[in-house]
Each structure stands twice: as C-alpha cells, then as structure tokens.
Amino acid sequence: MTTSARRAPARVPQEERSRAMRSRLLVATVECLVEHGWAGTSTTLVSQRAGVSRGAQLHHFPTKNDLVLAAVEHVTLAREDDLVGLVRAGAGRTRAVLAALAELYTGPLFTAALELWVAARTDPALHEAVVELEARVGRDAHRRTVEALGIDEAAPGNRELVQATLDLVRGLGLATTLTDDAGRRAHILDRWAAVLDAELVRPEGVLP
Amino acid sequence: MTTSARRAPARVPQEERSRAMRSRLLVATVECLVEHGWAGTSTTLVSQRAGVSRGAQLHHFPTKNDLVLAAVEHVTLAREDDLVGLVRAGAGRTRAVLAALAELYTGPLFTAALELWVAARTDPALHEAVVELEARVGRDAHRRTVEALGIDEAAPGNRELVQATLDLVRGLGLATTLTDDAGRRAHILDRWAAVLDAELVRPEGVLP
Structure with missing residues (x-):
C-alpha cells in the first residue's frame, strides 16, 4: 500500500487509487481504535493517519460508524482468509487451526472489534448494524474453522465443539486485551x- | 437494601448505615455501567441513583475509578459466592457448574466489568488497577470452579480444562452483550x- 501510495499519481488509474485510499482508511481506523479506543477515534484523526483528504474520506465513508463497521468487516475477512486458509491436513492440524484462530482473536483486529462491540451495546443505531455484521463474520469464521479442521459439521456434537472453540478463543482474546499471557x-x-482430537467425530479413516 | 434504606435513620447504628450506603453505591454503579456504558457513567449519576449525598459518596469513593473498581470487585465476589457455592455433588453436577458460571458471565456484572476492562485498555492508571483486580478475581473464580467440580487440580490436564472453561464462558459472555442467544x-x-465429564481426571471412585 505504501509503495502504491508513493507512485506518481498520474500513472495509477483512478479506480486503483480509490481502492488504495479506501484500504488505507480502513487500516488506519483499526490502528486508531487500538491506540485511542472508541471515544478517542475520530474521522479527522483517521484521515490524517491515512494521508487521505477529508473530502475523499467523507466520500468513501460519510460517518464514523460507516468507517468503523467497514474497517472491522474488511480486516476480519482478509485476516480469516490469510490465517485459517493456510492450515493443511496432517499431524498437528488441530493445534495449527487453534494457533491461527488465537492469532486472529488476540491481535489488533480483535481489539478494534471489541471497541466497536462495546460502543454498540449502548448505541441503538450502531447496535443493529453490529449485530448484522457479527452474524455475517461469525458464520464465515465458523465455516472456515470447519473446513480447516477437515470435519463434517453434520456429525453429532461437531457443530457445538466448533462453536465452543470460537467462544474459547474470543474469551482468550478478551483476557489478552488486559495482559498478554x-x-x-x-x-x-x-x-x-x-480434547478436540478425542471428541470431534471425523469420517472413518480420516486422521486430523 | 431498599428495606434497610426505608428504616428510620435514628434507629440504625452509624456503621450499619455506612455499610448500606456503600453497598447502594456499588450496586448503582453496576446498573449505571450497564445502562450508560463507561463514558456515560459519572459519580454524580451514581450518587443520585443510589440516593446518597454527593459528600457521602466522595467520602466512600473519591473518584469514578475507585467507585467502579470497588463495584466490580464487590459484586463479582458476592455473585461467585452465591452461584458456584450452591452446586452440590451428584448427577448433572458438571452441567450445573457450567450453568452457574454462564449465569455469572452473561449477567449485568459481566457487562459492567467489560466496560471497565475496555476503558482500562487505553487508560494507563486504570489499567494497572484492573490487571491487579482481575488477577485476584480470576484466582477466586478458578478456585471456586475447581471446588464446585470436585476435582483435584494437580491431576494432569485438569488445570487447563478449568482455565479453558472460564475462557469459554467469558467468550459466551462477550457474545451475549450483543445478542442474548x-x-x-x-x-x-x-x-x-x-467433554469435561469424559476428560477431567477425578479421584478413583468419585463420580461427577
């Protein structure tokens, strides 16, 4: 992104510049939330950090809520893609999936999402949008975890163990925002x- | 508490009135955090809600941070006592412990604690106090869970399963602040x- 931003603007097509600008705004929003929390994050601060004009920022994301919702969704989906997608079958597969999930849920993205969740709790307009976003992102995380573990979700008890796993890493993530142990x-x-290797039902002959 | 507040003040000894006032302030603080969040909670609002004079409130808790830290600690320890302490040995014991923990981690107290944790993340002075408080409260929750499950913590793997259980209910609690599913x-x-009944190591002859 930095490289693309340094290119002579005339050589970069409008569409690509617009996409790069959008992406810089989203990354800067997550950074702002992590450093300053919800109350300390403003669209002005994000524009400055991203090196994007106020006008361009307002064009892409008219309000702080728009900006934060887009940032958490964009970065979450990209990170889930990166991490869980890399896990391959073989010995230690389950532990590798857990490591990938823990990395996702204890990083800056989780912290930014946490700031958004807590703000949404007492802000009805934001609450509706966050519940909808979380349902979408949660389904995606669930599906990718099932794929990464290589299990059949329909086998009895598997779905609940995957949900428990995602709740566990969310709990670990919350603890980590205070002290990273x-x-x-x-x-x-x-x-x-x-526990998962002992309890998950796998198709016969398929090892973790 | 309401009953005691309605008694004629002259009949209640000073010490008891002071304790009742303190307790009303702590309960009102949790309610305020749940309704208005960290930013919307002020010592003035809490005093009004508790029906305690500003002077008396300042005498007990000089700052908002003092008030919130005391409220979260006081209410957490009292609730842990109430809930996990009630579980008895017998069939369904493990599930009963999980139900008690889930009630603790999905109620107003968890919400109030969450507001405190998130505020502490970006406030260095508060952060130190919250980390210390959480270590104390966390040890208490761990000890009570071990007791309630009736297990020997020193048996291989038991400690980690108890920790995982507490992280799991924390994750469930966080999800519940958005939608109570x-x-x-x-x-x-x-x-x-x-899973716990299959995986926890129990002394020979001891059933859940």
Whole structure:
C-alpha cells in the first residue's frame, strides 16, 4: 500500500487509487481504535493517519460508524482468509487451526472489534448494524474453522465443539486485551487440541 | 437494601448505615455501567441513583475509578459466592457448574466489568488497577470452579480444562452483550459438560 501510495499519481488509474485510499482508511481506523479506543477515534484523526483528504474520506465513508463497521468487516475477512486458509491436513492440524484462530482473536483486529462491540451495546443505531455484521463474520469464521479442521459439521456434537472453540478463543482474546499471557494461552490451546482430537467425530479413516 | 434504606435513620447504628450506603453505591454503579456504558457513567449519576449525598459518596469513593473498581470487585465476589457455592455433588453436577458460571458471565456484572476492562485498555492508571483486580478475581473464580467440580487440580490436564472453561464462558459472555442467544449457549454448554465429564481426571471412585 505504501509503495502504491508513493507512485506518481498520474500513472495509477483512478479506480486503483480509490481502492488504495479506501484500504488505507480502513487500516488506519483499526490502528486508531487500538491506540485511542472508541471515544478517542475520530474521522479527522483517521484521515490524517491515512494521508487521505477529508473530502475523499467523507466520500468513501460519510460517518464514523460507516468507517468503523467497514474497517472491522474488511480486516476480519482478509485476516480469516490469510490465517485459517493456510492450515493443511496432517499431524498437528488441530493445534495449527487453534494457533491461527488465537492469532486472529488476540491481535489488533480483535481489539478494534471489541471497541466497536462495546460502543454498540449502548448505541441503538450502531447496535443493529453490529449485530448484522457479527452474524455475517461469525458464520464465515465458523465455516472456515470447519473446513480447516477437515470435519463434517453434520456429525453429532461437531457443530457445538466448533462453536465452543470460537467462544474459547474470543474469551482468550478478551483476557489478552488486559495482559498478554502467551504461556498460559499455549497450555490451554494444547489441552483444547487434545480434547478436540478425542471428541470431534471425523469420517472413518480420516486422521486430523 | 431498599428495606434497610426505608428504616428510620435514628434507629440504625452509624456503621450499619455506612455499610448500606456503600453497598447502594456499588450496586448503582453496576446498573449505571450497564445502562450508560463507561463514558456515560459519572459519580454524580451514581450518587443520585443510589440516593446518597454527593459528600457521602466522595467520602466512600473519591473518584469514578475507585467507585467502579470497588463495584466490580464487590459484586463479582458476592455473585461467585452465591452461584458456584450452591452446586452440590451428584448427577448433572458438571452441567450445573457450567450453568452457574454462564449465569455469572452473561449477567449485568459481566457487562459492567467489560466496560471497565475496555476503558482500562487505553487508560494507563486504570489499567494497572484492573490487571491487579482481575488477577485476584480470576484466582477466586478458578478456585471456586475447581471446588464446585470436585476435582483435584494437580491431576494432569485438569488445570487447563478449568482455565479453558472460564475462557469459554467469558467468550459466551462477550457474545451475549450483543445478542442474548440462550439456546445456542445451552447447546454449547451441554456438549462441553459431556467433554469435561469424559476428560477431567477425578479421584478413583468419585463420580461427577
């Protein structure tokens, strides 16, 4: 993104510049939320950080709510793609899926999403949009986790174990926003991986 | 508490009145955080809600941070006492412990604590106090959960399963602040209770 921003503007087609600008705004929004929290994040601050004019920012995202909702959705889907998508079948597969999920739920993106969730709790207009966003993003995370684990979701008890896994990493993520205890987290995930390998129903002959 | 507040003040000894006032302030603080969030909670609002004079409130809790930290600690310890302490040995014990924990982590107290955690993330002075408070409250929750499950924590893998259980209910609590999906939660906890009964190491001859 930095490279593309440094290119002579005349050489970059309008559409590509617009996409790069949008992307810079979304990344800057997540950074702002992590550093300054919901109350300390403003569209002005984000525009400055992204190096995007106020007019262009308002064109892409008219309000702070628009900007934050788009940022959390865009970055979440991109990160889920990156991480869970990389896991391959073989020994240690379950633990690798858990490591990828934990990375996703203990990083800056989770912190930004947490600021959004908490703000939405006491803001009815924002609440509706966040519930809808979370349903979409949650379904995506669930589907990718099922794929990454290589399991059949219809087998009895599998769905609940995948949901429990996502709730577990969300809980770990919340604890991490206060103190990052990676050692504690690793032990819990080791044990959780052993539980999943013992309890998940897999197609016959298919190993983790 | 309401009853005690309605008694003729002259008949109530000073110490008892002071304790009742303190308790009303702490309960009102949790209610304010749930309704208005961190930013919308002020010591003035809490005093009004508790029916306590500004002077008395300042005497008990000089700052908003003092008030909120005391409220979250006081109410958490009292609730843990109430809930997990009631679980008895016998069939369905594990599921009953999970139900008690889920009630604790999906109620108003969790919401108030969440507002405090998120505020503390970007406020260094508050952060230090919250990390210390969470360590204390977390140890208490862990100890009570071990007792309620009737397990030996030193048996291999048990500690991690208890920690995972507490992280799981924290994750469920976070999801509940947006949408209260009690049905989804019940299925996950049913499955998790079965996993715990299969995976927890119990002393020989001791059933859940």
